[in-house]
Amino acid sequence: MKKIIALALALATICCFFTACGGNADEDKTLTMATNATFPPYEFYEGEKIVGIDAEIAAKIAEKLGMELEIQDTEFGSIIAGVQTGKYDIGMAGMTVTEERLKTVNFSTTYATGVQAIIVPEGSAIKTVDDITPEHKIGVQQDTTGHIYASDSVENGGYGEDAVVPFNKGTDAVAALVSGKVDCVIIDNEPAKAYVAANDGLVILDTEYVTEDYAICVAKDNEELLEKINTALEGLIADGTVEEIVNKYISAE
Ligand code: ARG
Numbered sequence: 001m002k003k004i005i006a007l008a009l010a011l012a013t014i015c016c017f018f019t020a021c022g023g024n025a026d027e028d029k030t031l032t033m034a035t036n037a038t039f040p041p042y043e044f045y046e047g048e049k050i051v052g053i054d055a056e057i058a059a060k061i062a063e064k065l066g067m068e069l070e071i072q073d074t075e076f077g078s079i080i081a082g083v084q085t086g087k088y089d090i091g092m093a094g095m096t097v098t099e100e101r102l103k104t105v106n107f108s109t110t111y112a113t114g115v116q117a118i119i120v121p122e123g124s125a126i127k128t129v130d131d132i133t134p135e136h137k138i139g140v141q142q143d144t145t146g147h148i149y150a151s152d153s154v155e156n157g158g159y160g161e162d163a164v165v166p167f168n169k170g171t172d173a174v175a176a177l178v179s180g181k182v183d184c185v186i187i188d189n190e191p192a193k194a195y196v197a198a199n200d201g202l203v204i205l206d207t208e209y210v211t212e213d214y215a216i217c218v219a220k221d222n223e224e225l226l227e228k229i230n231t232a233l234e235g236l237i238a239d240g241t242v243e244e245i246v247n248k249y250i251s252a253e
Helices: 002-021 053-065 076-084 145-150 170-178 189-198 223-238 241-249
Strands: 030-035 043-046 049-051 068-073 105-107 112-121 138-141 164-167 184-188 202-204 211-214 217-219
Touching: 030 053, 030 076, 043 053, 049 053, 053 068, 053 223, 053 241, 076 105, 076 217, 112 145, 112 170, 112 189, 138 145, 138 170, 145 164, 145 184, 164 170, 170 184, 170 189, 170 202, 184 189, 189 202, 217 223, 223 241
Parallel strands: 030 068, 138 164, 138 184
Antiparallel strands: 043 049, 105 217, 112 184, 112 202, 112 211
């Protein structure tokens, strides 16, 4: 009987060892992050390289996890589905935590806040958020919270589908604003500031709109990774690393 128990224990140990170390060891060392790199200062290209607040925080998290970070640029709207199916380990893209998204993915501890901002051409008749009507053309980035709020019904505080013009990239929405194809753009405040700085003749309305929390999304069935990420991220918040990275890209007003 003792022998059998000893043998069973030995077998169990060997099995554990192989599941932990065997298989796709290489894959497990890579942390694949999906983003949409048209969103300065969170993610944008500097030459061939994707840089920004998210890229730097993710690199620090990967370092803590002993993994190699691999950033993949994709459409914002395909990040969540890709994380859900396991194509990517995480999604990090200045992504707002919403009830709807929480139905399909989990979110980490939040690491930043965003505010939806409204960009208009200088001298626009739209002076406050209340001047926007369903007759206006509102530019947004496809599948973002700005898109979701703006296309909601008027009763729900939106302007209706017909008023909204979705663009693949935030930069395309801003280009349409510059050329007069849309009357305003609703997008997160930090990218809004970067777009306005990069284009003449645009201003951000001084208006109170929705405040949001940014977090990293992870597949629902990957609780283990979520926990590791939270531990790493919370450490980086506590020791001031996150703040340091944010301050590098966003100058305090
Ligand atoms: N915060 C907004 C959202 O979650 C916009 C994020 C867009 N991010 C990007 N990298 N393009 O919907």
